[in-house]
Amino acid sequence: MGFPGTWMTESESVVYRVVPKCACSTIGQILYYSDHGEFFDGDIHDAQSGLHKWGIESSQALIQANVAGHKSYSFTCVRNPYTRILSSFFDKICGIQRNGRRYRGNLVPMLVQKYGVDVGGDGGTQDFDQIKSFRRFLLFVRDTIRWRRPMDPDIHWSATSGHVSTFIVNGGHYDKIMWTEKFNDGMAEVLSNIQTPHKVDLASIPRFNESEGHGPKRAHPVEDYFDDLSMHLMYEIYKRDFRLFKYDFENPANKLPIGEIDLDEIHAKLGD
Template sequence: MTEKRVYLNPLSAASPLTRALAPFFPRYRSLLALEAYPEHLRGPLRNLVMSTDRRILFLRNLKCACTSVAQLLYYYSEGRFYPRSIHRATRGVYLARYWWSEIEPVYQAHSAFLFTLTRSPQARAWSGFTNFFVDASNIARHNHMGPMRDHGYDPAHGESYNFDVFLDYIEHSLAIDPLQTSAHFRPQVFNIAFGEIPYDHIGKVETLADDLRVIFERAGAPGFPPKELIEQRFNRSEAPRTPLTPAQRRRVRTIFARDYEAFGYDD
C-alpha cells in the first residue's frame, strides 16, 4: 500500500540558497537572523507585524482575522488600506519577513504593545478547509492538493465528506511533527507560542471590535479604529459554513484540545 503523503514545512531556513541570497534580499536576511531562535519560536516571530511608529506589535495567528488586522495597522500609519496582499507590503507596516532587523529590538525590549488573536477551533478549522479546498484561494494550496488526494479528497463527494478527509490530513501531519504542520491547520498554541511570548493582550475573533478598541487605547491611540474600519473584512470566505456533525465536532475537540483549554472555548 502506498504511504499517504503530507506536506510539511522545513524547520530550518538556513539553506545554501538562503545564505547566497541574504546579502541581496531582506527576506532572506530575516530568515537567517531568525535561525538564532529556537525552532518553535521561528514561525511565530516570523509572523510579527509592527506599526511604523513602533508602538504596536501584532503576531499573526493564521486564520484568525490576521489579514483584516494587518490592514488596520497599515491604515493606522497610511490613512488607507493596502491595495494588494498586505502580507507582502514593503511600506506602511513592518513585516518580520522583510524587516526583522527593525522589529527585533522592539520585541526584545518589549517597548511596543504586543497582542495576538485566537478563534474558535471549529470556526478556524472550517476556515482553513474552505480557504484551501473550497474557495481554492490560498497561494500555498498546491502544496497540499496531492497529499489531500492521497487521503481521499474528492470534490464530487461534497464538503462534509472532504472536511473529514481534511481532519485526517491534519491528524496525520500533527502525528509526524506539529511544528512542521502548516500554521493554517495546526493548533493555535503552536502558532502563538502560548506561554512563552509575553503578550500584553490575547483577544478573540469573536469579540474583535471590543478587543481592537482596548488594544489601540492601551497602545496610545484611543479612538482608533473608528466603527466603519472595524467592520471592514479581508480574505473572508464566500462559502457558507456547513454545520459540523456531532462526530466532526468531537474530532475537532480532540485535535485542538490544547486550544480549548488554553483559550477557554466551549463550542
C-alpha cells in the first residue's frame, strides 16, 4: 500500500502526511518554500515538481526508503471534527470548484435528489437554509462511512484518524501531530526540529486557503449546525478523532483541544 497522501521536501528535511481540510495547502507551501525560497505559483496540490509526493511515481521509492528508515522528522496536522465537516460541506458540496464545475460531477445532484440537500441553486448564489441542508448532508456522510453507500467516503470527510493511521500501519512513525487550531505553535515546533535550505519566517507566511471563496460563507456559529441528532451522528462517525486528538465532543462551540495528544497512544491504537 505504501504511503498515500505523504509529501516530502526534495532536500528530505521533513516528511508530512497530508490530511484534507487540515491546513494542508499552507503546510505544503511552507515545505516548498523551505527548499526553494519561494512559494509554488498555484495550488500546491497541483505541483508535480519541487516537492516529493506519493502520487508522483518517481517520488515513491525515495519516500518509501526515507519513511521506512525514519530518516527525517515526520509530522501531520489534525482539526476539530465539527469545523472540518462544516468546511467540507461549504467547500465541496455548496461550492463551485477551481475547474468551474461542481465537485465530483454528479455528486451534488444526487445529494439534492436523494437527501434533499440544498446548495443555493446551480451557481450556489441563492439563499438557502444552511442548517437544514448541512444536517441532511451529515446523514449522507454517515451512510458513506458506515455502509459505503451510495458511494465510498470521500477523503474530505473520511475520519482524520483513518488518514493518520495509514502512515503508521505501513511502517511510518510520527514525531509530531499538530492542531490546525494552534497552527503557529505546532509549525514552529516542526521547523525548530529540522534543517531547511531556506529559513522560514512563520510570522510573514500567508495562509493558503485554496477552498476559500468556493462556496457560501457560513452564516451561523458552529454550534448552531449541530442539534442532539447531529451530535449523535458526529460521535458515531468521528468518535476516534475526538478521543485521540483531544477535541471536545460535548461542546461544538469549543474548537480548541482539551488535552495533550499522546503519540504513544496514537501509534498503539492506529497501528493495528
